[in-house]
Amino acid sequence: MCNISTLTTPSLKQTQTSTFVYGSGKRKSKEQRHYEHLTTFCQKLQEYIQKIEICGPNRNSYSKTDNSATFMRIKTDYMGNDQLLPAYNVQIGVADEYIAVVDVNHYRSDMDCFVPLMEHFKQTYGFYPKYPVADAGYGSYNNYIFCEQNGIDEQGVMRCPNDKAFHFLYTTGTKRG
Incomplete structure (x- = not known):
């Protein structure tokens, strides 16, 4: 030193x-x-x-004006032009049309925010949700292992309110003109 x-x-x-x-x-x-x-x-x-x-060890950038914010690509206008700006990743968990849990992270991708959101849910309610619904941005090996270890259904099957599963049967072609 x-x-x-x-x-x-x-x-x-x-x-x-x-x-x-x-x-x-x-x-x-x-x-x-x-x-x-x-x-x-x-x-x-x-x-x-x-x-x-x-x-810190979990990120590779920070803002000089707000040390806890991380630089992220943000879409700013109607043309889709984006800029690199300091920001936070806000995750909201909804259950039965009510906000169940909110988590704010400095992680850039949603993939890294899944486990902290589920841990926050468990800390608040005492259990993990049985069927979390998320888009493909949350799909990673670590998140699937986390779901498997904690009894969370990782199959990604959409469920009806009466607990019946929707299954994917077939696709139809589209006509292009």
């Missing part, structure tokens, strides 16, 4: 032949130039370490 306080000792500032000089019209010695480069490198290293600690 680089420590600037160890570099500012008087023994380093004074070499055998010369002392460090500052100001215009004075030439710096080779040792002084190396010392100044080393101090700037140490300052940059400490700055980078601080930024890595703010960012």
Whole structure:
């Protein structure tokens, strides 16, 4: 670890032949130039370490104005043009047309938000939902393993209110003109 306080000792500032000089019209010695480069490198290293600690292990970007926000691609206008803006990923779990649980994350994709949302649901209600309905953005190996380990139906079959399953029978072709 680089420590600037160890570099500012008087023994380093004074070499055998010369002392460090500052100001215009004075030439710096080779040792002084190396010392100044080393101090700037140490300052940059400490700055980078601080930024890595703010960012954390689960993401690779953060906003300078809001450290907990992550940069995400956001659609901003009617033409579909998008920008990279600091944002949060908000997940809402709905049961019987009522909002059951809300979770706010800094993860970029929905795939990473499924497990925290299910854990929040269990913390609130004491059990996992038996048949969560989600789109393909939540489908990942880790999410299927989580469902399997916690008794959640991972088959993705839509269910009727009287607990009968809809099954996919066939597809029909479309006419193109």
